[in-house]
Amino acid sequence: MSREYLAYASIAVSAFIAYSVVSIARQYLRLRHIKGPPSAGFSKWWLVRAVGGGRTHLDFYEACEKYVRVGPNDLITSDPDLMKRMLNVRTTYKRSNWYDGMRLKPGQDNVLSTRDDELHNKLRSKMAAGYSGKEVEDLEAKIDQNVLRLIGLIEKYASRDEAFDFGAKAQYFTLDVISDLAFGEPFGDLATDSDVHEYIKTMEQNMPTILVTSVLPWLLALLSSPIFRSMMPSEKDAIGVGKTMGLAGSDTTATAIRATILHIITNPQVTSTLRAEIDAAELSWPIISDAEAREMPYLQAVIKEGLRIFPPVVGQMSKEVTNGGAGDDFKGIHLPEGTRIGYCAWGIFRRQDIWGQDCHVFRPERWLGSDVERLRLMEGTLELVFGYGRWQCLGRNVALMELNKVFVEKV
Template structure:
């Protein structure tokens, strides 16, 4: 009986054992196939761009890019890559970077067949919604720009310049009354962003957030956003993360309009304001209001589109302009020669500290544009420290392209090394790394119009160019043209720690903090 049972057990076990053997073999075969597919795919990617040099690991993995992005060094790393490997270099399996301003303008001109790459998905501040910055579809992008152009130009916004003046006066009053009069140091990095946040919200929908009035990082928006930016920008390296964050499983990780702090709280405020404009029976004030949001709606933006665009304005517009203000101010107040020339020019044009009235802005944008040295300082500030220094990649069109004797296969992503562009000796000379406003004055004095056009066209790449030129460029320049005249005519500023003036990190855009200054009224 025992023998029979054992025999039956043995006979019944053979098919089971055979099944396990076949399943195991199939699993091993699948793993081998997957490995071979991965090797072949990687080899193909390597071979299609093998003629373009770059860091050793870059042709095989995006980890080089991811490490550089999350480490806050991408803008420096791509600059160094171009310095080492040439004006077109490889930084990923399908990614290139260039510091050639002519190639960048070639990619972005209005008739170019290049298109935005997946990098722009990282500009979706709500993973489920596009905005004018993240939209890759050219038809949709052009329609959005057309609907928004009048609002950004100021043609349909009442008192655009006085609104900026109003917020600039709030900044001046804050500095003078709470800090300078009390001989207290202040973090200019935060104050500059308080100004840009209040100004853009006031322009956008008719009321400032109140950062300057409250003198604090309201809703912890700035601090929380700075902490989240490296993760946000990782989506530009791995766009699949955008889809994952949009899924029901992970969307809880995304800021929500129900949040009490951070971007979620700002989103909630924006949604409420936009919803009021779309009410069935808005009151007369809402009908007649003339701000950017009203212009957007009048030209056909939907409620969802309006929400996305206002959030994008706040995120992209305030940070970049604040960076330009901080960086220019740092270079000016730490250079006595340049600061002396600015004061001399302001005195010649009666923009002195004692010129009445002191309780309002006396410099119009038009008058500021007639200050040649101040204009040179503003341009040089944007050049030496571009607010968006990498990558804004574009995709090579079907059929490929050839530039400077280098073949660029179709579908390849080509990014911009902004720091390299703005320090390219071909454009700026051997002293390209020096903050030297005189370079702009000298080229005018020589009457070299071609060189001046080349310099200005290259500088404009700080705002992109062609079909993707930043809509907020004119607003940013208006703020820059006014803030330096008004602050520098009123106050002297001293850096509290010249050996460590600020904390500056990069994650797609720059964030700066602990830029401690002490101010004194000018005699």
């Protein structure tokens, strides 16, 4: 090996090291004015560990109490004002590459993953009528039928004095509702008391991959290679990509049902107060109407408090600062162009300045005893549960209708 070759190799290695050091330093310095765990300025290790550990919402909450930088170019916020700034219809913020992890087919976007505003608007407009009921005949009647199926299934277990997993039945219910609305008939999970098309199994298998690729989007290219393609949903599968699509509209509502029911039945005062309101009301038979439910103040307080104490969606859903290169300045903090800012749900819905000193307590009465200004603040903040502005959840009204009915019929 010649000395000349060794000299060139030494120069190349030195140049690479120098470039790496400069890149890491620049990466660290761009957000040095924002606190974070020591490793966050240099790598995504903290973020990957949080997402992969199964307690992202708690890690983010703890981080928001101490710091907000969670990666070299990643922040999280528990400020509802900043969230609304990023999400409003006239925002300059864009979806970040976090959403690439929501692709159900490599290289092909859907309404959950696209970062193209024009395509997103087109997809939303095509889907909106179905979720609003304009293109789904008897939307509320379909939900009622599935509520009756849920009641029937639960009563079968009760008649045999047999224990059962209500969490699974709640997901059967929400899957049957969304399939009934989308395809004209339910999948039959409630009728068969089973995960007919293995949607729940698919979620359990694929969600860890989805979460990690949302933090490390470059992994998508690797997973779409022939070696790993078998891990992804198949186009030839009878259910295929639709498995995860269905879960996007069912798992969140099922989570809200499970969490709220848990808080109701473990709080005797809430249970008795809600039952008293139900008993005193003149309700439709066999299922309460959505309009009637909206007129029941304590029921509405229970639903709101359930969504607050256990928000169904706790992922980052990061938006990117895009403002012609100038970045953004918010409440005295400069946010450089290209910075990704994520959602700290647990932090937002446990802020003492919004929810009070007992923000960690499930207390529906907070929605009934607050003054007008406080109530307006709480209502405005709770909107973030379903997204906001241009990215508000399309299924919001359907989800609320399900919640309005299920708790009345099962408490």
